[in-house]
Amino acid sequence: MKIKLLDGTVKDFNGSATILEIAENIAISLKKNTIAAKVNGKYVPTDYIVEKDCDLELITSKHEDYLKVLNYTTAFVAGAAIESIFKDTKLAKILYKKDECEFGVTFEIEPRIGLDQLTVIQSKIMELLKNNSITWTKVSWEEIEKSEEYSEYQKYIAKDMHETYGEVFIYKIANTKFITPHPITLNTKLIKVLEIQQLSGEYWLNDAKNIMLQKVHGIMSDSQASLDEIKASLEDRRSRDHRIINKTLNVFGIDNLVGPGLPLWMPNGTIIKEEIKKYLKEKEWEYDYIHVTTPVIGTIDLYKKSGHWDHYGEDMFQPFNGGAGNEEQFILRPMNCPHHVAVYKQEQRSYRDLPLRIAEHALQHRYESSGSLTGLERVRAMELTDSHIFVRPDQVEQEFKAIYKLVTEVLDTFKIEIDYLSLSLRDPEDKIKYYQDDKMWNEAEIALENVLKDLNLDYKKCIGEAAFYGPKLDIQIKTAQNHEITVSTIQLDFLLPKKFDVTYIDQNQEYKAPIMIHRGLIGTYERFVATLLEQTKGILPLWLAPTQVEIIPIGDQTNESYANEVRNELKKHFIRTHIDNRDERLSYKIRDAQIKKIPYQLVIGETEKSNKTVTFRMYGSEEQTTILLNQFVNILINKIKSKN
Ligand code: ATP
Ligand code: ZN
Numbered sequence: 001m002k003i004k005l006l007d008g009t010v011k012d013f014n015g016s017a018t019i020l021e022i023a024e025n026i027a028i029s030l031k032k033n034t035i036a037a038k039v040n041g042k043y044v045p046t047d048y049i050v051e052k053d054c055d056l057e058l059i060t061s062k063h064e065d066y067l068k069v070l071n072y073t074t075a076f077v078a079g080a081a082i083e084s085i086f087k088d089t090k091l092a093k094i095l096y097k098k099d100e101c102e103f104g105v106t107f108e109i110e111p112r113i114g115l116d117q118l119t120v121i122q123s124k125i126m127e128l129l130k131n132n133s134i135t136w137t138k139v140s141w142e143e144i145e146k147s148e149e150y151s152e153y154q155k156y157i158a159k160d161m162h163e164t165y166g167e168v169f170i171y172k173i174a175n176t177k178f179i180t181p182h183p184i185t186l187n188t189k190l191i192k193v194l195e196i197q198q199l200s201g202e203y204w205l206n207d208a209k210n211i212m213l214q215k216v217h218g219i220m221s222d223s224q225a226s227l228d229e230i231k232a233s234l235e236d237r238r239s240r241d242h243r244i245i246n247k248t249l250n251v252f253g254i255d256n257l258v259g260p261g262l263p264l265w266m267p268n269g270t271i272i273k274e275e276i277k278k279y280l281k282e283k284e285w286e287y288d289y290i291h292v293t294t295p296v297i298g299t300i301d302l303y304k305k306s307g308h309w310d311h312y313g314e315d316m317f318q319p320f321n322g323g324a325g326n327e328e329q330f331i332l333r334p335m336n337c338p339h340h341v342a343v344y345k346q347e348q349r350s351y352r353d354l355p356l357r358i359a360e361h362a363l364q365h366r367y368e369s370s371g372s373l374t375g376l377e378r379v380r381a382m383e384l385t386d387s388h389i390f391v392r393p394d395q396v397e398q399e400f401k402a403i404y405k406l407v408t409e410v411l412d413t414f415k416i417e418i419d420y421l422s423l424s425l426r427d428p429e430d431k432i433k434y435y436q437d438d439k440m441w442n443e444a445e446i447a448l449e450n451v452l453k454d455l456n457l458d459y460k461k462c463i464g465e466a467a468f469y470g471p472k473l474d475i476q477i478k479t480a481q482n483h484e485i486t487v488s489t490i491q492l493d494f495l496l497p498k499k500f501d502v503t504y505i506d507q508n509q510e511y512k513a514p515i516m517i518h519r520g521l522i523g524t525y526e527r528f529v530a531t532l533l534e535q536t537k538g539i540l541p542l543w544l545a546p547t548q549v550e551i552i553p554i555g556d557q558t559n560e561s562y563a564n565e566v567r568n569e570l571k572k573h574f575i576r577t578h579i580d581n582r583d584e585r586l587s588y589k590i591r592d593a594q595i596k597k598i599p600y601q602l603v604i605g606e607t608e609k610s611n612k613t614v615t616f617r618m619y620g621s622e623e624q625t626t627i628l629l630n631q632f633v634n635i636l637i638n639k640i641k642s643k644n
Helices: 019-026 028-033 066-085 116-129 140-148 152-165 222-238 242-249 267-286 299-306 310-315 337-344 393-413 438-454 495-499 526-537 559-573 586-595 606-611 627-640
Strands: 002-005 010-012 036-039 042-044 054-059 090-099 102-108 135-139 168-175 176-179 195-202 212-221 297-299 328-332 358-366 381-391 420-423 460-463 472-478 484-493 513-523 547-554 577-579 600-604 613-618 625-628
Touching: 019 036, 019 054, 019 358, 028 420, 042 393, 042 625, 054 472, 066 102, 066 116, 066 168, 066 176, 066 381, 090 176, 090 212, 102 420, 116 195, 116 212, 135 140, 135 600, 140 152, 152 168, 168 242, 176 358, 195 299, 212 222, 212 484, 222 242, 242 526, 267 337, 267 358, 267 393, 267 513, 267 526, 297 299, 299 310, 299 328, 299 337, 310 393, 337 358, 337 495, 337 513, 381 393, 381 526, 393 472, 393 484, 393 513, 420 438, 438 513, 438 559, 472 586, 495 513, 513 526, 547 559, 559 600, 559 606, 559 627, 586 600, 600 606, 606 613, 606 625, 613 627
Parallel strands: 002 054, 420 460, 547 577, 547 600
Antiparallel strands: 002 010, 036 042, 036 054, 090 102, 102 212, 135 168, 168 176, 195 212, 297 328, 358 381, 381 513, 420 472, 472 484, 484 513, 600 613, 613 625
């Protein structure tokens, strides 16, 4: 048989061989280091017998799935520990969340277990690992279906495995048998350290209609040092959670009576949002965008015509009537595209008017599921930095370049690094999903790729990921929480202009349909500010800080009046200040300003008043500098202008 390895080499074998035999044949050291394998995409243990030609990946500590294997194995042993401690446990499934470095196992037990039992579970896992080995067998689905030995959850997994791979694997440790398609290593000695951290709930198959199972989760590693590293990085991430940072910065609030997922931008948050908005609108002005303001509702017919109702109907706030007794139906808009089409259509445009760049920082609403709502990151009311640009086909390339330049300049200002670019193209074979116009698709896709090549950019090509109406480029970033998000998006759309009969008059006085480009500059303010708070740990640059200068008067009343003078001078230049005249010690006030992450603290006393100076220290620094008030004002003005 022929075994094709990951690097493309092909090995010939006479008859069947186990994974370890194949590994040994390649290199002796590989036999020692292989902990599991992937055969034609299916995870298998090291004594699995390969009988036919296949693609093979040997999983060693260098393979991207190494930690996945160790975590799933630990999760399986955790399940075994729970089953051996608690009578009548029904194990469900094992989980591994790469982003959170976390393994987990779900199960059903009556009565439910409590937090105080986690340490017992942890010790039992270690005991099982020390005294037992893991074995496995292949069993037919028919046999499992008839058997009483497995829970309904395990049967569900077995059936799924049977349908996907044609084989069902049962792993065994001590008295526990467990069915899983996930990778399990037979080498239990690799699991050196672990910590069970939490007990929580999870609906079976993540569906709220199903039973709420219990879930035990934890972290593990093959050495104490690396477990310590994992813990430190998780701790760092937790402290960066924008919902935690919000507790001291007071950026947004949620009131369940107003409604979950409907954020209240508090004064500090409003300053941050408005400063960003001012900057983005200036940038858009530089790039010749025009701004419009359109209503947050539209008739249901508008969204039926645009196709949104058919495609996204379930994720929208549902239609409501106008006045009492009035049959007219409206919806809260989930997207702004149709409104901008209507703006375009207010006048007959000519080829000379294009590109027409209609921008709006627009409020829109989506009915996200209540379980998915997360602080400002996923909300139901959001303001999108939106634009719809109408171009002639011959302008696509140039406009695309201009948009990309605008996006990168903006991201640079926020010191946000692009993780990668994703170019989504159609699958030409898919005649159902995609709007049929081969010429249009080919030209647009070639135009986009040309731009990326011209700009010397690397990108991931995703065939079949394009929207039904056209190809798109997504600009992906990794947040401090390790979440991958689309920060900016540029999408071509051939369809919407046609649906709404949008035209321009070309040089020959003929009516033509423009191409529409949907452009999200930094996504929504909600998700962007969440990302920014997490990236900066709430230590915002001067231009965005809600309070830029904390003024702390010391000594007698006359110094307080000088503090007011300083405040008024800064206010003239739109610099945001706060005077701390509480009856507290200076060190306390300074600490408080640090907690609030205020960039500058001024201490105003007798000397400052007499010399018309200020003594300042910057956030995170002990150093104090005394300079003339007007010099200080100039420093701040320049710094704010530079957005550093
Ligand atoms: P997701 O996959 O996260 O739901 P999406 O792909 O549906 O997002 P788009 O329809 O492309 O998002 O919306 C554009 C932008 O709107 C996204 O890049 C994101 O910044 C933002 N966004 C989408 N949904 C939400 C939400 N519920 N809360 C906050 N921002 C959102
Ligand atoms: Zn749009």
